[in-house]
Amino acid sequence: MARRAGIAALLAGATALAGAVQAETVPSFNLYGLPGLVDMPDANMAPDATLALTYGRMGTANRGSVSFQIAPRLVGTFRYTGIENFDHRASADGVYYDRSFDLRFQILTEGDWRPSVVVGLQDFIGTGIYSGEYLVATKTLRPGLQVTGGLGWGRLASYNGFEGFGERSEEILGTGGQPTTDRWFRGDIAPFGGIAWSPNERLTFKVEYSSDEYVTETAQAGFEHNSPINLGMDYRFKSGTQLSVYYAHGSTLAAQLTYAMNPKTLGVPGGVESAPNPVSPRSAAEIADLGWTSDLVSARASTQDRLARSLEREKLGLEGFDLEPRRATLRLRNETYGAPAQAIGRAARAMSRILPASVEEFVIVPSEKGMPASAVTLRRSDLEALENEAADQMLARTGFGEAPRDTPKMDLEEYPRFLWSLAPYFGYATFDPDGPFRIDVGASLRGEFQFTPNIIASGSINKKIVGNLDEVTRVSESQLPRVRTDYAEYAREADPRIPRLTLGFYGKPATQLYSRLTLGYLEPMYAGASAELLWKPSDSRFALGAELNYVERRDYDMLFGLQGNETTDPVSGITRSFPHVNGHVSAYYDFGKGYNAQLDVGRYIAGDTGATLTFTREFVNGWRIGAFATVTDVSSEDFGEGSFDKGLMFSIPVAIGTGQPSRNDTTMTIRSVQRDGGAKLAIDDRLYQRIRENHEPDVAASWGRFWR
Structure with a gap:
């Protein structure tokens, strides 16, 4: 389906993300796009929020995956595989394309004596071609040396397994997409394991004993399974990209490229924009002067005009304005800044430079499509005192509340x-x-x-x-x-x-x-x-x-x-x-x-x-x-x-x-x-996301850019 997009910006952004995840913080990814050895999983976890893209080929199969560290102990993976010479009714030009989803959860984190322990569901709502479950433990024996051992079910118990609990269907589901709960942790069980050794932060060598016999691929796609022993080597670039080469099952050369990034650590985009004007401080005499209020109507009109021009220079818009002797309310249109706190901070600085000195309280009302979304209240004296301090100090003195449905009145002078x-x-x-x-x-x-508006x-x-x-x-x-x-x-x-x-x-x-x-x-x-x-x-x-x-x-x-x-x-x-x-x-x-x-x-x-x-x-x-x-x-x-x-x-x-x-x-x-x-x-323009962005939790989350 079509999607409007700034594709050039997206491509440039992908380049800018290089180096977002340091190589030494990300574990090795296996041929299934999961933290693991060669084909088998291990019990490592990537840093929270890591997004890893992998593409690899082994034998007659190309595998691509997207893996996301949903939470520190929970990983989700989507995998797309093309298997050549695979006899299935849905094959196209001799290639069968399969989609599968995985989930894995870390039961125990690694301690001084305790290994990390992970339980996983592989291809748990797919056709069943890659269906398997596992319980795996990994222990770091010394820096750079890890040992892994586990038990597998389903596909991961197809080699040298022993009888487990219940019966397990091996049928390939025609439509796919259904949770295969009747198969989970049923049927034969087989052990697997391996060792990973990293002589430095760039290289990792791996050897594993695999419990996957590749039964379906051997029978239908000409794959040769001659040995359960797999060998692998990973090279990690400074950007976080991982290049892996393998010799698998005594018969096959394989390779994979993994690219990892972390949205959590990228920071708030921007930075090329011009700096805002500084807060304008007041003297005690100026604060006490209320002489301007003798003609409040005229003062309000002239102040609004000057403030509108000042906000325009900040690429912000004035949708409404009300002025009182000690308080001013600004209805603010933000079409520029992705961080709502940055728009509020720039508007507050502009108000400090334009408004009469006696006005102590600023009420800024972010507006979406003409709808006042919230009311952010700041004290002018706090702006003056904390401009060069950490933004969280200003946040602690800022009030958030409901915006009246139509206050201040909209100014339609610049429309249409x-x-x-x-x-x-x-x-x-x-x-x-x-x-x-x-x-x-x-x-x-x-x-x-x-x-x-x-x-x-x-x-x-x-x-x-x-x-x-x-x-x-x-x-x-x-x-x-x-x-x-x-x-x-x-x-x-x-x-x-x-x-x-x-x-x-x-x-x-x-x-x-x-x-x-x-x-x-x-x-x-x-x-x-x-x-x-x-x-x-x-x-x-x-x-x-x-x-x-x-x-x-x-x-x-x-x-x-x-x-x-x-x-x-x-x-x-x-x-x-x-x-x-x-x-x-x-x-x-x-x-x-x-x-x-x-x-x-x-x-x-x-x-x-x-x-x-x-x-x-x-x-x-x-x-x-x-x-x-x-x-x-x-x-x-x-x-x-x-x-x-x-x-x-x-x-x-x-x-x-x-x-x-x-x-x-x-x-x-x-x-x-x-x-x-x-x-x-x-x-387009459903309400929830845009309205929520201007409410306290989202505004507070971006408050680090209040002074930007």
Whole structure:
């Protein structure tokens, strides 16, 4: 599916990330993309929040993986494998592509005498080709020397195992995607182990005894398993990249490249922007002077005009202003700074230089689409006293509260406003067996006409330059209306295209209540109306929302036509219709330390009903990494390959690549497979994320940039 993005900034950012994780802090990764030896796991853990990308080849299999250290003791891994000469009904041109997910948890951390102990589930919701479980321990005997031993089940018990508990099915699941709980820790058990020796911080040599006999690959793909002994060598570059070479199973040379980064330690992007003006101190006599209040109306008007010009130099906007003898309230528009505390800090400095000296209390109200989101209260004397001190001292004296729904009144003098940009875009599709990754790259002309802060018309026109999304030919097995799986038709016929063209209305009906109404061409495939209501107290970790949509499918040329809510299966010729109305009730919870959960319950585009659980880990610098799963009343057979909708999300701040402050990001959603069940509208500007960014927990988390 297409995604607007600053692709050039993203590529530059990837280069900038080199060196983000020091080599000596990251363990070796095995051929499954996990901390381990050669093929077998060990009990090491990467530093918290490490994101590792691996690509390797052994025998007839290419393996790529994404591994994320979700918490200090919990790791999740997504793996994508292509096995050549594999006899399976889903093979394409002799290659079978398989997706699998792993989880591993550290039961015990290593101590003086105690080893680290990890329990793991491998390919626990996949087809079962790599299905296995393990319990493994690793002990450091001396610096640079580790010994590992463990027990494996399933695939990891296929060589020299002994009878364990219960029976275990060896069937390869046709649709995949189902938790194989009936197999976990059942069947034969086999031991495995190995030794890793690092003579220096760059090199590691490994020898392991493997309990994986590669039964399926030997029988179907011509793999030779002559020995359980594997040998390996890792070389770690200063950037954190790991190059590994192996001699495996007495028959095969293998190699792998691992790239590790850590969003947690990257810092908040930016730094190229100009420095803010210093706080302007006052004398005692100036503080006591209230002579200016004799003509308060005139003083308010002239002060507002000067403050607006000062904020404009800081790339901020004044949406409303109120001035009293001892207090001033600023309604602040921030379209520039990804760290909300940086925008508040710059606004506070500007106020200290412009406002009459008697004004002691500053109330800054961050505004999103014309909706006042919170009220941040600062004392001017604290700004003067603490400007050269640590930011946390200022935070301790700052107050956070609810913003009144319409105070101060909006200043509409600079409206309407027109903004536009010309930038690259890319659209992508993943895991089609005939082409595992397809991409279109082109140019996107975007515009936004702001009638008022909360009435906004926006849209974009995209022109493809190069790509192969239109080459998708495989027909979906889904027995549902083709609400998503005909994306290739849109890719073939829509060039140039209008991905979105909408008119949005944003409001604040009550103090803790926010609203959105969006009309027009809502996303690349659907037009109609979308209404949303969000309840979010500024001091609460909990929020509730509701969204109701009325949609009709757009023509394949993605211009102005509609084609009705009926689709025809190209194989069976069956025509299926789907409802115009869909929507969800949503619950949000912030667990703290960047962990957030969202539960959506309702009706999806195809008419199926169910729930989506999304779990994300977010970082102060704007990175977000998450996973989601949707289960509806559609059976796995009707859903088709994958059984239910699930995937990973990666959101990268554009500022990583440019060095300039920005609120924009590039978001990629990687689904194990795109199907029609559990499909939601891809609407821009949903309320929760933007509103939450201006509430106390998020503002406080970025407070280190208050003085920047």
